[in-house]
Amino acid sequence: MKCVKCNNKGIIRIGGVSFCKDHFIEYYLNKVKRTIEKYKMFDKNNKILVAVSGGKDSTALAYALYKLGYDFEGLYINLEIPNYSYPCEDQVKKLFNLIGKKLNIIRVSEYGVKVMPIGNRKVCSVCGTIKRYLMNKFAYENNFDVLVTAHNLNDIASFIMNNLYGLNIEFISKNVPVIEREEKLVKKVKPLYFTTEKEDLIFVLLNNLPFCNLECPYSENATEIHWKNILYNIEKNKRDFSLKLVSSIERLSKNINIEKREFRFCKICGYPTESKNNVCSFCRLRNYFMGK
Numbered sequence: 687m688k689c690v691k692c693n694n695k696g697i698i699r700i701g702g703v704s705f706c707k708d709h710f711i712e713y714y715l716n717k718v719k720r721t722i723e724k725y726k727m728f729d730k731n732n733k734i735l736v737a738v739s740g741g742k743d744s745t746a747l748a749y750a751l752y753k754l755g756y757d758f759e760g761l762y763i764n765l766e767i768p769n770y771s772y773p774c775e776d777q778v779k780k781l782f783n784l785i786g787k788k789l790n791i792i793r794v795s796e797y798g799v800k801v802m803p804i805g806n807r808k809v810c811s812v813c814g815t816i817k818r819y820l821m822n823k824f825a826y827e828n829n830f831d832v833l834v835t836a837h838n839l840n841d842i843a844s845f846i847m848n849n850l851y852g853l854n855i856e857f858i859s860k861n862v863p864v865i866e867r868e869e870k871l872v873k874k875v876k877p878l879y880f881t882t883e884k885e886d887l888i889f890v891l892l893n894n895l896p897f898c899n900l901e902c903p904y905s906e907n908a909t910e911i912h913w914k915n916i917l918y919n920i921e922k923n924k925r926d927f928s929l930k931l932v933s934s935i936e937r938l939s940k941n942i943n944i945e946k947r948e949f950r951f952c953k954i955c956g957y958p959t960e961s962k963n964n965v966c967s968f969c970r971l972r973n974y975f976m977g978k
């Protein structure tokens with residue numbers, strides 16, 4: 687089958703059409719660029735921080751932003767998960783050497799916490815609290831205008847399914863392409879909102895980029911994986927189901943009337959929290975590890 691844009695042989699089939707290598711790369715970059723511009727995520731005057739994990743999605747994101755001419759720094763949070771975090775750090779370093787951008791690296795132990803299950807709480811929930819808090823803290827304290835994350839269409843769709851199932855309508859409405867700055871919470875954006883995992887991976891492979899293809903040893907416990915499998919099965923019959931789901935929820939969320947969050951400030955670290963006892967979830971974790 688020929689490429690939809692030229693006479694060359696198509697090597698990748700996306701959404702019923704074929705692309706040659708060059709036209710796939712062009713299609714991918716255009717998709718990311720359109721998302722950034724449509725949602726006014728950032729422009730070339732902003733101080734941009736890109737959160738990277740070494741995986742295919744954040745590798746694709748950082749390289750796409752580089753190719754689109756954005757200036758940015760990277761942030762790698764080393765979660766200190768055995769047989770995973772250090773090999774991934776090596777790949778991130780290689781990528782940032784290649785693109786010539788500054789990479790910031792922080793380790794969770796420097797902040798007195800550890801990624802592990804605690805009581806009934808699953809390890810991914812603990813990990814999520816740590817990552818969200820440290821990304822924002824680093825971005826805020828280093829005066830970044832915007833924090834960019836590599837959530838893709840499949841991540842968003844599985845998050846929506848999980849929260850629809852759990853009747854967490856508020857959570858769904860928060861999972862939009864842009865969350866504006868509020869108090870000490872830096873603006874957060876998701877330029878890969880409409881790219882699929884498959885597209886991210888192809889972009890990384892076609893550009894021969896270094897990336898970490900190790901799975902986190904805890905990933906099989908992640909709820910997200912179950913929903914991704916369900917969506918994968920639905921898409922065998924309905925190819926664009928995730929895209930339709932995400933687009934519908936994005937439109938609907940504009941009409942969901944969610945009460946504005948009432949922020950308090952954590953009495954330990956000073957960052958915003960919705961916790962009634964004025965101690966944020968990160969400080970509660972740190973207290974736990976300090977035996978308080």
Ligand code: SF4
Binds near residue numbers: 765809811814906
């Ligand atoms: Fe963290 Fe869970 Fe992802 Fe591993 S799978 S990096 S523990 S959220």
Ligand code: ZN
Binds near residue numbers: 690692694705706707
């Ligand atoms: Zn072509």
Ligand code: ZN
Binds near residue numbers: 956957965966968970
């Ligand atoms: Zn706190």
